Amino acid sequence: MDKAISTKEFSMPRISIALMLLALATLGIDAAKPPAIRAQSQPERKPDLDVPFRYEGLMFTDVKVNSSEEAYNFLIDSGASTTVMSTRIADLLKIERFAAGEAKGVGSAPMEIAMDVDIDVAGRPWNDRIIAVLDLSAMANVLGKHMDGIIGADWLMQFERCTFDFLDLRMRCFDHPAGTQPKQGVADMLKGFGGGNGGGLGDLLKGLGGGGGDKPAGGGDAATDELEKQLLEMLKELMPKDKETKEEMRKGLEELRKALDDLLDALEESETTDEDAPPEDIPEESPEESEETEEPFNVAPSYPLLTPPEFARAMLAQDGIDGATVPASLKFKMVEAKVPLLGEVVIVSLWFTEMEVDGRTMSVIFDTGAMPFVVLDQKEADALDLGRSYDLPISGVGSGVGTMGIVNSLKVAEFEEFVENPATVLDLESAFGQLHDNPVMGLLRFFNIEVPKPVGILGLPFALRYRSMTVDYSTMTLSFEPYTDAELKRRTIDPGEETPILLQSVKNTWEGTAGAVGFEAHDLDFELWEAEGIQGGLVIESVEKGSGAEKAGLVKGDIVYAIMQPDPSDPKKEIEAPLRGASSAVVYAAAAGAGDTWTLKVKKKAGGERIAVELTLGLYEGEIDIPERYSKKK
Incomplete structure (x- = not known):
């Protein structure tokens, strides 16, 4: 199989987009014995929806939003509990949304929600949805194109089952049998508030966050009274009509109130206990332990040290x-x-x-x-x-x-x-x-x-x-x-x-031979690629004194946009491989090893001149911890 890294962008989008959405997640474990594999026990039938997808490190497909003529690039992500669209698309299609706190993943980012959004995947409508809105622009800096949204697990849940075919690159989905209902998610529940297509909840959110969600609409007692009125109307619609059911609901609410009181008491007691707890004693290291030294590496790398070519x-x-x-x-x-x-x-x-x-x-x-x-x-x-x-x-x-x-x-x-x-x-x-x-x-x-x-x-x-x-x-x-x-x-x-390079990079680090580029950088904003006339790059933030980067003449503001790699069709020739993803430079330098020399293409901050520089990798000197099985004490 042809896997030469010179035929690809010199990047690792897998790492950059690895943890796209860890927001809104919760779990449970079922230890029951797995049933027989479905494909062996059920006859094949024609899928109710056949969705082509592209494999570009992850799975992407085309999605239309609110009957748009253009189809947008969406990631298929079971790790997203809710379907997402980018702020770029929300702005482009003038979709109203409301502030909804923060989404948490590697870090955190502001999140909004949009009401009554229509999603179309391969001609299958999924209408009047509550959709999360996030800034996904950082992904474009690595992918080389916009990631406009995420098809989440809530979309998949509308089907009885979906099969992802990694040979034909198709997602084939099957509806629930007639007379059975798909599982209902939180968004489905919220849609019912206020009747219609979520209008009651939409009106409430407008009152809470204003049209853009960044400031309250109105103010003072009048706004508060209006919100209370809307909440009461919504609750009335949910109230049962018969006396027996009302009594059951009353008891349930009493239990809920007691549970909340117990929870608050437990939290207060926990905070008091934490404050009163004495500081934990930290044992001092014995002289014998402090004299012990470790050999840097005891297991030979699985792969020989290799230069980029x-x-x-x-x-x-x-x-x-x-x-x-x-x-x-x-x-x-x-x-x-x-x-x-x-x-x-x-x-x-x-x-x-x-x-x-x-x-x-x-x-x-x-x-x-x-x-x-x-x-x-x-x-x-x-x-x-x-x-x-x-x-x-x-x-x-x-x-x-x-x-x-x-x-x-x-x-x-x-x-x-x-x-x-x-x-x-x-x-x-x-x-x-x-x-x-x-x-x-x-x-x-x-x-x-x-x-x-x-x-x-x-x-x-x-x-x-x-x-x-x-x-x-x-x-x-x-x-x-x-x-x-x-x-x-x-x-x-x-x-x-990517496995050989990743293993090589880790083992080199533990062996004490990992390379380092000698500069800190961030990804060039995708929106600037056309103006800069390049296909991505790393914008240098700082250069380490005495490093190979400094000796190569790199300074803050320079854009390192490519690395020279051998042409797979003719190893004697070299081609420019676009350099994207700050993590890629770290991984490949560690794998290549200290002392290796790279030919980089650079657009200088001063004057915008494009030049080629020879960069000799320095030695990675960050803090490391070698596992016991890869080291031994004398």
């Missing part, structure tokens, strides 16, 4: 990861609650399940919008002794810094793999903390509805090891069908194409 040739020669040969069936669970008068409602529509990493079982989210194979919370990584390599810039909802480690075994249902795989490590606890730090989830726990905490993410590359993946909402099962030998030869997606 050699990387290209190595990638041409490598076959990649073979497809899985055994079918797998994985149970998942969503968070559901019984709401008076509305019945069962899915509070969070994400797919929560279990996986085993290095012998440790953990609860995770299966996320088709995460391109790393495995993502682990920092505390879980510490428990597994995954160590710490280089600092890795992460962008998505907000921005942050993670690191990379290595896991040695992975078990997901019938799938088992006992080889080294890279694992992205970051603070998932803060991203998922909102699941437990808000009143709604607190109330769910009072009513014995399980809201456990995820500690990891299983990404799309797991599914890409198979020919197809089916999500079945009737059995709450994810089923995976392997390739036949003939199909495997036609496969165009390699789930492990």
Whole structure:
């Protein structure tokens, strides 16, 4: 398979968009034995919706919004509990929206919601929806085009099941049988408030946030009275008419009030206890321990040290990861609650399940919008002794810094793999903390509805090891069908194409030979590409003194827009590979090793001249932590 990195942009969009949306998530674990794989027990039938998608590191498809003539580029992301559109599209189509707090992911970002939005996917309307609105512009800086929105798990939930075919690049969805209803989400419940197409809720939001959601509409007692009036009208519509049901509701509300009082008391008691607790004693390190030293590295790298041109040739020669040969069936669970008068409602529509990493079982989210194979919370990584390599810039909802480690075994249902795989490590606890730090989830726990905490993410590359993946909402099962030998030869997606470079970069860091570019940079804004006349790049923020970058003449404001790579059709020739994603420079420098020389194309801040510079990589000197299994004490 042709996987030469010189034929692609010199970037790692998998890392940059790995954790696109971790907002609005909650989970539960079902330990029941998985049922038989659906594809083996049900006759095939024609899908009710056949959606083509593009594989560009993740899955994208065309979506029309509010009957727009133009179709927009949407990510298919089961890790987004709600469907999202970008602020750019909301502005372009003049869609009114209202402030709705913050979405949390790698960091946090303001979130709005829009009412009564019509979505069209492959000619299938999904109308009068409540849609989240987020600034997704950072993704364009890596993708090279706008990411206009996200088709979330709430869209998928309208079907009984959907099959993702990774050979034909189609998503085939099947409606629920006649007489059965699809699962109802929170947005469906809110739509009913006020009658019509969500008008009651829309009117309420207008009163709370104004037309744009950035300031209250009106003010003083008049505005407050109007809101109270609207709330009362909405509640009247939900009120039962018969005396017996009213009494049941009254008792339920009394129980709810008591639960809230108990929750507040518990919180106050917890705060008091925390304040009164004495400071924790920190044991001093013994003299013997402090004298112990570690050898920097005890396991030879799986891959030889390679320069960028050699990387290209190595990638041409490598076959990649073979497809899985055994079918797998994985149970998942969503968070559901019984709401008076509305019945069962899915509070969070994400797919929560279990996986085993290095012998440790953990609860995770299966996320088709995460391109790393495995993502682990920092505390879980510490428990597994995954160590710490280089600092890795992460962008998505907000921005942050993670690191990379290595896991040695992975078990997901019938799938088992006992080889080294890279694992992205970051603070998932803060991203998922909102699941437990808000009143709604607190109330769910009072009513014995399980809201456990995820500690990891299983990404799309797991599914890409198979020919197809089916999500079945009737059995709450994810089923995976392997390739036949003939199909495997036609496969165009390699789930492990970045694995050798990522492993090399981590091991070099622990060995003490990892390279570093010697400058800090951010992605060039996609909207500036045309004006600058380049296809992406990194804008230098600072240059390290004495580094190869300084010796090459790089200064703040310069744009590094390409790296020279061998032409796969003729290794004697070189071509310009666009340089995108700040994380890509970190990873590839670490993998190439200190002392390696790169030829970079630079647009100078002063005068805009385009030049080629030779950059010799320095030695990465950041803080690291070598796992026990990769080191030994003298």
